[in-house]
Amino acid sequence: MQWRNSRRKFVNYFMFSLTGLCALVAVGFLFFILGYLVWNGGSSLSWAFLTHLPTPVGEPGGGMANAIVGSGKLLLLASAFGIPIGFLGGVYLAEFGGRSFPFVVRYTADLLNGVPSILIGIFAYAIVVLPMKHFSALAGGLALGVMMIPIAVRSTEEALRTVPLMLREGALALGASKWKTIATVVVPAARKGIVTGIILDIARVAGETAPLLFTALNNQFWSPGWNQPIASLPVMVYTYAISPYDDWHRQAWAGGLVLLTLVLVANIVVRLSVSGRSAR
Amino acid sequence: MAADDVKMRVSGLDFYYGPKQSLFQISLQVPTNRITAVIGPSGCGKSTFLRTLNRMYETVPHARAEGEILLDNEDLLTMDAVALRRRVGMVFQRPNPFPKSIFDNIAYGLRVNGTHSGAALQEKVEKSLRRAALWDEVKDQLHKSAYALSVGQQQRLCIARALAVDPEVLLLDEPCSALDPIATAKIEELLYSLQDQCTLIIVTHNMQQAARVADFTGFFLLGKLIEYNKTEIIFKTPAKKETEDYITGRFG
Numbered sequence: 001m002q003w004r005n006s007r008r009k010f011v012n013y014f015m016f017s018l019t020g021l022c023a024l025v026a027v028g029f030l031f032f033i034l035g036y037l038v039w040n041g042g043s044s045l046s047w048a049f050l051t052h053l054p055t056p057v058g059e060p061g062g063g064m065a066n067a068i069v070g071s072g073k074l075l076l077l078a079s080a081f082g083i084p085i086g087f088l089g090g091v092y093l094a095e096f097g098g099r100s101f102p103f104v105v106r107y108t109a110d111l112l113n114g115v116p117s118i119l120i121g122i123f124a125y126a127i128v129v130l131p132m133k134h135f136s137a138l139a140g141g142l143a144l145g146v147m148m149i150p151i152a153v154r155s156t157e158e159a160l161r162t163v164p165l166m167l168r169e170g171a172l173a174l175g176a177s178k179w180k181t182i183a184t185v186v187v188p189a190a191r192k193g194i195v196t197g198i199i200l201d202i203a204r205v206a207g208e209t210a211p212l213l214f215t216a217l218n219n220q221f222w223s224p225g226w227n228q229p230i231a232s233l234p235v236m237v238y239t240y241a242i243s244p245y246d247d248w249h250r251q252a253w254a255g256g257l258v259l260l261t262l263v264l265v266a267n268i269v270v271r272l273s274v275s276g277r278s279a280r
Numbered sequence: 281m282a283a284d285d286v287k288m289r290v291s292g293l294d295f296y297y298g299p300k301q302s303l304f305q306i307s308l309q310v311p312t313n314r315i316t317a318v319i320g321p322s323g324c325g326k327s328t329f330l331r332t333l334n335r336m337y338e339t340v341p342h343a344r345a346e347g348e349i350l351l352d353n354e355d356l357l358t359m360d361a362v363a364l365r366r367r368v369g370m371v372f373q374r375p376n377p378f379p380k381s382i383f384d385n386i387a388y389g390l391r392v393n394g395t396h397s398g399a400a401l402q403e404k405v406e407k408s409l410r411r412a413a414l415w416d417e418v419k420d421q422l423h424k425s426a427y428a429l430s431v432g433q434q435q436r437l438c439i440a441r442a443l444a445v446d447p448e449v450l451l452l453d454e455p456c457s458a459l460d461p462i463a464t465a466k467i468e469e470l471l472y473s474l475q476d477q478c479t480l481i482i483v484t485h486n487m488q489q490a491a492r493v494a495d496f497t498g499f500f501l502l503g504k505l506i507e508y509n510k511t512e513i514i515f516k517t518p519a520k521k522e523t524e525d526y527i528t529g530r531f532g
Contacts, residue, residue, distance in 0.1 A: 174389035
């Protein structure tokens with residue numbers, strides 16, 4: 001009896017330690033990656049890095065300004081395309097009934113979310129790059145936009161579903177039509193959740209590399225307009241990292257650090273603003 | 281009741297949720313500018329009945345009403361739902377102010393119905409808040425969130441919001457069930473003062489409340505209207521045994 005007791009205690013303690021250790025390792029990877037990036041890239045990070053164009057190999061200095069701006073441009077384009085579609089699709093799913101069509105839409109959105117990003121790149125290549133006969137920001141923006149849609153649909157739908165029926169009924173009882181109720185009461189009530197979803201959506205897509213490889217390609221210079229190849233942080237990091245030049249390796253670390261910092265900051269800001277909301 | 285004293289005439293109303301019938305041949309006449317109470321045990325159909333009067337059941341799929349309900353001789357069941365709800369307002373069991381300022385809550389119905397001028401809105405908002413006996417308490421904080429008010433104040437806000445569009449009929453679905461006795465008393469006083477300008481129909485599970493405020497009372501049981509008469513008669517000399525059993529508390 002005594003022995004069984006000790007064995008049980010030992011197993012309990014062992015499992016507690018094991019599961020705790022695994023949790024720590026899971027969390028630890030983030031800090032490990034961050035730490036590695038800071039250690040290797042921190043020294044290359046400078047104001048010049050953030051504001052200068054890349055220089056030819058061998059020449060000292062240079063930076064990734066065009067990649068930072070390029071990523072911004074691509075995300076802007078992707079948002080302009082993906083967010084309205086995703087948002088309105090989410091409104092449809094949350095507010096208009098029916099059984100089979102919404103189910104199909106939701107299921108398909110989840111499937112689209114699971115499509116490997118490189119295939120979305122190929123898709124954008126086929127429908128934008130080939131007809132245009134060159135790589136462009138437009139193609140890259142489209143690819144990223146397609147990736148944003150399913151996430152926006154689901155997060156909008158979930159945010160709208162948290163709005164209680166009571167509020168909708170209150171508006172209807174005052175003589176508002178269904179659409180007016182949605183536009184003036186339901187969506188404003190859910191705006192924090194919707195905005196959170198959108199920011200996380202953008203942050204998620206900001207680091208995608210595969211869909212840009214043969215749509216936006218890359219560019220060592222500024223790319224004005226929308227129909228030329230454009231630099232982006234993830235692709236620039238990739239290009240520099242596989243190159244044989246040490247200087248470029250150092251810059252790849254710095255670029256990675258910038259990318260991760262932007263994504264983390266977006267996530268943290270969003271989480272903080274949500275938790276700061278007063279409970280209703 | 282004389283013909284022109286009747287605001288709403290319900291005849292042979294049947295109500296179904298899908299295949300299941302929940303109201304059976306309800307017929308009654310609601311007097312103009314009086315308070316009519318609907319009482320009965322839980323699940324007897326009184327809320328369902330109330331919600332047919334402004335067609336709120338239309339948000340539920342497979343819900344349908346058959347029969348006739350006349351609002352001033354117009355068929356309520358076939359008229360435009362939006363136009364109907366501007367004439368027949370509703371206050372719900374739990375206060376449901378919008379997450380907007382006090383001012384915007386009251387102005388909501390007005391804006392939805394086409395009033396946009398700042399001066400007109402200002403005037404109507406004040407008028408509604410006065411009618412709901414809330415003006416003095418909130419006049420300095422119109423731009424604060426409605427959620428900053430106490431529950432009792434929120435319910436009066438919802439009443440003010442419903443009154444802002446000048447409805448001819450106001451439906452109240454157990455408006456005091458979420459409130460303490462003092463807030464309840466304030467609202468009963470308020471309802472009493474409103475009946476000159478508005479026909480009120482109130483569902484309540486509180487018999488004493490019905491006895492206090494209503495001129496006419498209807499007793500519902502299992503989807504049927506058992507008895508409908510002047511409140512005094514219902515409570516003092518009910519004609520049906522079921523009514524008497526309910527009034528005397530033999531079942532709840």
